[in-house]
Amino acid sequence: MPLKPDLPLPEAEPQRVGYAIVGLGQLTVDELVPAVRTSEHAHVVAFVTSETEKGLALARAVGLGEDDVYTYDDFEQLTGRKDVDAVYIVLPNALHREYVERAAKIGKHVLCEKPLGMNADDARAMVEACNSAGVLLMTAYRCQYTxxxxxxxxxxxxxxxxxxxxxxxxxxxxxxxxxxxxxxxxxxxxxxxxxxxxxxxxxxxxxxxxxxxxxxxxxxxxxxxxxxxxxxxxxxxxxxxxxxxxxxxxxxxxxxxxxxxxxxxxxxxxxxxxxxxxxxxxxxxxxxxxxxxxxFPSSDQFSQEFDHFAQCIREGRRPWTxxxxxxxxxxxxxxxxxxxxxxxxxxLKTGQGKDAFRGTPPEVPGRD
Amino acid sequence: MPLKPDLPLPEAEPQRVGYAIVGLGQLTVDELVPAVRTSEHAHVVAFVTSETEKGLALARAVGLGEDDVYTYDDFEQLTGRKDVDAVYIVLPNALHREYVERAAKIGKHVLCEKPLGMNADDARAMVEACNSAGVLLMTAYRCQYTxxxxxxxxxxxxxxxxxxxxxxxxxxxxxxxxxxxxxxxxxxxxxxxxxxxxxxxxxxxxxxxxxxxxxxxxxxxxxxxxxxxxxxxxxxxxxxxxxxxxxxxxxxxxxxxxxxxxxxxxxxxxxxxxxxxxxxxxxxxxxxxxxxxxxFPSSDQFSQEFDHFAQCIREGRRPWTxxxxxxxxxxxxxxxxxxxxxxxxxxLKTGQGKDAFRGTPPEVPGRD
Amino acid sequence: MPLKPDLPLPEAEPQRVGYAIVGLGQLTVDELVPAVRTSEHAHVVAFVTSETEKGLALARAVGLGEDDVYTYDDFEQLTGRKDVDAVYIVLPNALHREYVERAAKIGKHVLCEKPLGMNADDARAMVEACNSAGVLLMTAYRCQYTxxxxxxxxxxxxxxxxxxxxxxxxxxxxxxxxxxxxxxxxxxxxxxxxxxxxxxxxxxxxxxxxxxxxxxxxxxxxxxxxxxxxxxxxxxxxxxxxxxxxxxxxxxxxxxxxxxxxxxxxxxxxxxxxxxxxxxxxxxxxxxxxxxxxxFPSSDQFSQEFDHFAQCIREGRRPWTxxxxxxxxxxxxxxxxxxxxxxxxxxLKTGQGKDAFRGTPPEVPGRD
Amino acid sequence: MPLKPDLPLPEAEPQRVGYAIVGLGQLTVDELVPAVRTSEHAHVVAFVTSETEKGLALARAVGLGEDDVYTYDDFEQLTGRKDVDAVYIVLPNALHREYVERAAKIGKHVLCEKPLGMNADDARAMVEACNSAGVLLMTAYRCQYTxxxxxxxxxxxxxxxxxxxxxxxxxxxxxxxxxxxxxxxxxxxxxxxxxxxxxxxxxxxxxxxxxxxxxxxxxxxxxxxxxxxxxxxxxxxxxxxxxxxxxxxxxxxxxxxxxxxxxxxxxxxxxxxxxxxxxxxxxxxxxxxxxxxxxFPSSDQFSQEFDHFAQCIREGRRPWTxxxxxxxxxxxxxxxxxxxxxxxxxxLKTGQGKDAFRGTPPEVPGRD
The missing domain is CATH 3.30.360.10 (Dihydrodipicolinate Reductase; domain 2)
Structure with a gap:
């Protein structure tokens, strides 16, 4: 039966930008994992968690294996994972800075949940760590992508x-x-x-x-x-x-x-x-x-984030957020x-000009 | 043809509480006059205005005569109008106090548009004038009657x-x-x-x-x-x-x-x-x-005000506002x-207790 | 206080088109009487009812007198009322034809509640009676005036x-x-x-x-x-x-x-x-x-009807309905x-052309 | 960081009920594949299509291999796939019967898109084929699962x-x-x-x-x-x-x-x-x-269908539809x-009693 040949299909898994998700709370299980699976350019290739059993179950659920689940202590072992382009930090706020800095140190790009840190000074340190390491840092403000x-x-x-x-x-x-x-x-x-x-x-x-x-x-x-x-x-x-x-x-x-x-x-x-x-x-x-x-066209906020950051990584562009x-x-x-x-x-001192702290605008479904 | 004998009818005009409306701006023409005509206990019996032609036209439109239209200078002639129980002040805010005080002096109850005066001191003087004269003063807060x-x-x-x-x-x-x-x-x-x-x-x-x-x-x-x-x-x-x-x-x-x-x-x-x-x-x-x-049952906010104040006048009760x-x-x-x-x-100093500045609750359509 | 001199005021009562309302059910009391009082070109000048007490009460409520209330037997006495231009029939359907015909006979224009009659033949007879008598007949389809x-x-x-x-x-x-x-x-x-x-x-x-x-x-x-x-x-x-x-x-x-x-x-x-x-x-x-x-601008459906028919009577035009x-x-x-x-x-045989059975379009608030 | 230990996780892939999806139109790509990936008890393990390239791309996108893509001619090779419990027929209506019958012949349960067939006789034949073969047949009425x-x-x-x-x-x-x-x-x-x-x-x-x-x-x-x-x-x-x-x-x-x-x-x-x-x-x-x-709790209509039929297969129950x-x-x-x-x-002859043609009610999120 002839079907339309031009339906957009997601990219093949191996070509996508690979994420390791750090922290397996409810947001990860209910939203992020389903979202990344329906994104266009991203896929999840590893989990980092202190709850090994839960990590293994989730890995099995998405077709990953035992070797794809790491403890927090083993975080630096991601260094050797060529398929991990970026880590997504989904931890309590107090841990954001530590894991952003550890990720920067091993050369992984970082998508970090909001709020970025504990306060402005804490967050500034994270920005500097990523800049120094030459990795991209994006704050996960999903509402700037809908x-x-x-x-x-x-x-x-x-x-x-x-x-x-x-x-x-x-x-x-x-x-x-x-x-x-x-x-x-x-x-x-x-x-x-x-x-x-x-x-x-x-x-x-x-x-x-x-x-x-x-x-x-x-x-x-x-x-x-x-x-x-x-x-x-x-x-x-x-x-x-x-x-x-x-x-x-x-x-x-x-x-x-x-x-x-x-x-x-x-x-x-x-x-x-x-x-x-x-x-x-x-x-x-x-x-x-x-x-x-x-x-509006239907779209998934988290998939939009995964894909925007994936494209920024590929093209070396500064993320919108x-x-x-x-x-x-x-x-x-x-x-x-x-x-x-x-x-x-x-x-407060204000920023200079419009969108003073933002990068490359995202592609937004249905927007010219 | 037998019709339900118990339909509520408005009161006969002569028994209603009579209002003189002071000021013939858009609110008066578009809202107050229609509202008072469909109220249950109130009717309009006089107009006070500087625009005599407009006053006469509006009087004719509602079945009143030449003698029912007064200039601001003639305001005190309302004293002799036994059918004027109350005046409704619908003037620019700066004139509220003068006309409330003049109304109090001639023994007429006063319904006054919001804001009551120009500031708290101005408004307090209006309250005192009415208290001294033994007339009721109500602020026309229509939204407390819906x-x-x-x-x-x-x-x-x-x-x-x-x-x-x-x-x-x-x-x-x-x-x-x-x-x-x-x-x-x-x-x-x-x-x-x-x-x-x-x-x-x-x-x-x-x-x-x-x-x-x-x-x-x-x-x-x-x-x-x-x-x-x-x-x-x-x-x-x-x-x-x-x-x-x-x-x-x-x-x-x-x-x-x-x-x-x-x-x-x-x-x-x-x-x-x-x-x-x-x-x-x-x-x-x-x-x-x-x-x-x-x-909700349909009801007219202005009619509710006219009727609430009319009932307060009849029964000597303090209005809700x-x-x-x-x-x-x-x-x-x-x-x-x-x-x-x-x-x-x-x-600010707060009032004492609930509804510190309010009087008798109004009858509200559909509320037990 | 200078107010805008150009506020539209309703016409003076004596110049308006006068209606006698025939039948004092709930629609008359709750809707029609308030509506006619806030219309621009119409006013009510008489009531026809079998319930004399109710008629008198309603007359008093709108500033009319004892002489303005008629029984159904006295309907033809409206002949002498020059101020009655039209009658509005608000009776059970079975009585529509009789009163439309009686109104036509005494030369009064007729606004009749829907349905016009008991069936198509009945309604056709009403149309013919009005045509023969040279009076206008309008069916009160309020939803064609909003x-x-x-x-x-x-x-x-x-x-x-x-x-x-x-x-x-x-x-x-x-x-x-x-x-x-x-x-x-x-x-x-x-x-x-x-x-x-x-x-x-x-x-x-x-x-x-x-x-x-x-x-x-x-x-x-x-x-x-x-x-x-x-x-x-x-x-x-x-x-x-x-x-x-x-x-x-x-x-x-x-x-x-x-x-x-x-x-x-x-x-x-x-x-x-x-x-x-x-x-x-x-x-x-x-x-x-x-x-x-x-x-949309706010407007009253019944006032629109009263006014449309009033204007048709004045100008000898066929009503929209x-x-x-x-x-x-x-x-x-x-x-x-x-x-x-x-x-x-x-x-069914269809009408010929668009709006085959309609007359002069009404003025509709907010429509060009 | 201690997380709630009782978050519901999807089942591990190998334990789930496996579906082969037959037909790769827009519904399959846009809705069914994402839905099955986020279901609790189902997973997709094979595709059947005439468009081999598209099938391979979609297989890669969901982590399947070349061997998991079949042509229509090779449909019967699914016999040997123990991990294929059911086939989901997503073809033009005229082909429903043929593929339902072929699936029944190789002992696979069938979920079939609506309308079930081309007409009542056609559809009855499909029911009989499945009954004879001892496989379950479910009509994919997603709106009976929300x-x-x-x-x-x-x-x-x-x-x-x-x-x-x-x-x-x-x-x-x-x-x-x-x-x-x-x-x-x-x-x-x-x-x-x-x-x-x-x-x-x-x-x-x-x-x-x-x-x-x-x-x-x-x-x-x-x-x-x-x-x-x-x-x-x-x-x-x-x-x-x-x-x-x-x-x-x-x-x-x-x-x-x-x-x-x-x-x-x-x-x-x-x-x-x-x-x-x-x-x-x-x-x-x-x-x-x-x-x-x-x-209402959020839920995915297609996932609900996949899961309901998966549970019916496991428990040998008749589906709700x-x-x-x-x-x-x-x-x-x-x-x-x-x-x-x-x-x-x-x-029409009516069915006997309530829900005459339905089976076991589904579990509905948020319904007791």
């Missing part, structure tokens, strides 16, 4: 909304396990801000292509709740951007999942709601004609925490 | 959302006439905050039944735009409520109409979007079951402007 | 959807009073089809501007339900239009309120959901760009009942 | 909607390639009805758990359109179910994609819109409380075509 978020950004930059005046973003979810590492300051570096609020900060910066000049913030850390002994429960922040633009943000580990982004312009407004889920991001644009909900992009969010978040502590506005 | 806003408040107080953590409210619209009185500080008292942002402040206070303890704000007044020589274009504020709750707000005269209220609780969240239009307020409640958009409720918004808005001016957090 | 329904029609005719292929419409609601006149065949002429299903038939014809060529239908009349002894509970119909277009329809008195219209074209589709409520009609248009929900439009729905509904009875397809 | 469709069915059966009265379903899409095999009667067996309209028929039967007693239908096959020389462009059908329930359906290859299901009950209604996409099915339930949009379920849709569709041809109602 058609929906790019359409939001394009609506802002095309003038479709008229001059933008105000923005608003919310990202909250419930963390109910007092033992979760995300609630330990030494492991996470902060509370909901660095885990979920970072999406607000990062996406506000992304859609504007600009950097905040000042920050004000307030937080709440309730007495008597064992979850919030070390980190904040809820936090509100205000960011002042060039030209008088102001953005409000809310984040929390104490409220049921909500994620939104709203941009208010003189001619129209845009709403992403939900703004930050893995699937089902919904964008609408409202102007005097009414409300438009554009349709390099380490510097991760550093800048830490700069802003450090200021947010400082403002919340002092009750004072904190001023 | 089934949708009460359902939002009930969701908060019933525990349906779990403990509330964060709130967010937006009200922006475009004012494009540089000559509009709303852009003159001496006539309006402020910019978008006192006109549209007041809905955010007022509704946040209403759904919580509590008062903010501190305020932070920042505003933008662009150079070179003839509209914003005297008042702000855009303003962002943060309110700290008891128990660590934080609410963000955005208001502007420079962005296309958006009006929202969001309440984030540990078990669920609620969204009103749009939150503040005359018709078409939409409420949704989201929890682990999914998203519920409740249905008395003058004191209007004063309290000025206290908060004065603090917002002070914070924006100084760049510092401003602390 | 901006939303005209936008749907315009989307079809502009080619925006590409060639239209299929349509679907639903209108169901619960009638739970076994004593309701709507459930008596001698009073209603039929069941849900002639009361709510007529909206589907009428709107399908309206958006296409064409007439069906054939009909198939099936109905259900459950045993043992006292409500459905005389009329159908539920009915499904299929209409074949020129060019191979097929439209499906569903109507019922046994299912909770739903009202929709869907048009499926080669380039896009449109959905009205809800399609037929008094307020809150929602239109969306979907094509390859996504889904657009246009915004004259008696002939009402006849044609009866022709289709008679065929639907015949098909349901015989189980066979019933063929 | 949480959303089961929630719709549960709403009907739980009485939540009250007694159901009427139903409506639409499935249309554009087929614009005149050379597509789906437009050739000898290859497809019919037009849009057997390809997309089958979802309406199948889902109506599924949510009710009952079988239609009569059918009426009309179709349109435009002159001069090279796509519709052999099959219908558009088709409307009406199905009469026990108890007087009537369901309307629309299907077409000439209109932009729309897919819906609506169930109208005395207490409430449900809407699926879109009803039949691979991802993003949306269900809402409306009753007097308002409109509820339930949330066995061959008989596929036969019954052909019975209904044969009647639909007969009615469209004759213009007459066609009566």
């Amino acid at each position: 058609p929906e978020h790019w359409a939001a950004r394009d609506a802002v930059h095309s003038g479709k909304l008229g001059k933008v005046k105000l923005l608003d973003s919310i990202h909250v979810q419930v963390e109910d396990d007092p033992e979760a590492w995300r609630l330990k300051k030494e492991l996470a570096g902060g509370g909901p801000l660095v885990d979920v609020g970072i999406y607000c900060v990062n996406t506000l910066r992304f859609v504007l292509g600009q950097e905040p000049q000042w920050v004000f913030a307030a937080l709440h850390q309730p007495d008597g709740d064992p979850r919030f002994v070390e980190v904040e429960e809820s936090l509100s922040f205000m960011l002042g951007f060039p030209g008088g633009l102001i953005a409000n943000g809310l984040t929390s580990y104490g409220a049921r999942t909500t994620s939104t982004l709203r941009v208010l312009g003189e001619k129209g407004s845009l709403l992403m709601d939900p703004a930050f889920p893995y699937v089902g991001v919904r964008l609408s644009l409202t102007d005097e004609q009414g409300e438009l909900t554009p349709s 390099p380490g510097e992009e991760g550093v800048q969010d830490h700069v802003v978040m450090d200021a947010i925490y400082e403002s919340a502590r002092t009750g004072q506005v904190v001023r | 089934p949708e806003h009460w359902a939002a408040r009930d969701a908060v107080h019933s525990g349906k959302l779990g403990k509330v953590k964060l709130l967010d409210s937006i009200h922006v619209q475009v004012e494009d006439d540089p000559e509009a009185w709303r852009l003159k500080k001496e006539l309006a008292g402020g910019g978008p905050l006192v006109d549209v942002g007041i809905y955010c402040v007022n509704t946040l206070r209403f759904v919580l039944g509590q008062e903010p303890q501190w305020v932070f704000a920042a505003l933008h007044q662009p150079d070179g735009d003839p509209r914003f020589v005297e008042v702000e274009e855009s303003l962002s504020f943060m309110l700290g409520f008891p128990g660590g709750l934080i609410a963000n707000g955005l208001t502007s005269y420079g962005a296309r109409t958006t009006s929202t209220l969001r309440v984030l609780g540990e078990k669920g969240s609620l969204l009103m979007d749009p939150a503040f239009p005359y018709v078409g307020v939409r409420l949704s409640l989201t929890d682990e079951q999914g998203e519920l958009t409740p249905s 008395p003058g004191e409720e209007g004063v309290q918004d000025h206290v908060v808005m004065d603090a917002i402007y002070e914070s924006a001016r100084t760049g510092q957090v401003v602390r | 901006p939303e329904h005209w936008a749907a029609r315009d989307a079809v005719h502009s080619g925006k959807l590409g060639k239209v292929k299929l349509l679907d419409s639903i209108h169901v609601q619960v009638e739970d009073d076994p004593e309701a006149w709507r459930l008596k065949k001698e009073l209603a002429g039929g069941g849900p089809l002639v009361d709510v299903g007529i909206y589907c038939v009428n709107t399908l014809r309206f958006v296409l501007g064409q007439e069906p060529q054939w009909v198939f239908a099936a109905l259900h009349q459950p045993d043992g339900d006292p409500r459905f002894v005389e009329v159908e509970e539920s009915l499904s119909f299929m209409l074949g239009f020129p060019g191979g277009l097929i439209a499906n329809g569903l109507t019922s008195y046994g299912a909770r309120t739903t009202s929709t219209l869907r048009v499926l074209g080669e380039k896009g589709s449109l959905l009205m959901d809800p399609a037929f409520p008094y307020v809150g009609v929602r239109l969306s248009l979907t094509d390859e760009q996504g889904e657009l929900t246009p915004s 004259p008696g002939e439009e009402g006849v044609q729905d009866h022709v289709v509904m008679d065929a639907i009942y015949e098909s349901a009875r015989t189980g066979q397809v019933v063929r | 949480p959303e469709h089961w929630a719709a069915r549960d709403a009907v059966h739980s009485g939540k909607l009250g007694k159901v009265k009427l139903l409506d379903s639409i499935h249309v899409q554009v087929e614009d390639d005149p050379e597509a095999w789906r437009l050739k009667k000898e290859l497809a067996g019919g037009g849009p009805l057997v390809d997309v309209g089958i979802y309406c028929v199948n889902t109506l039967r599924f949510v009710l758990g009952q079988e239609p007693q009569w059918v009426f239908a009309a179709l349109h096959q435009p002159d001069g359109d090279p796509r519709f020389v052999e099959v219908e462009e558009s088709l409307s059908f009406m199905l009469g179910f026990p108890g007087g329930l009537i369901a309307n359906g629309l299907t077409s290859y000439g209109a932009r994609t729309t897919s819906t299901l609506r169930v109208l009950g005395e207490k409430g209604s449900l809407l699926m819109d879109p009803a039949f996409p691979y991802v993003g099915v949306r269900l809402s339930l409306t009753d007097e409380q308002g409109e509820l949009t339930p949330s 066995p061959g008989e379920e596929g036969v019954q849709d052909h019975v209904v569709m044969d009647a639909i075509y007969e009615s469209a041809r004759t213009g007459q109602v066609v009566r």
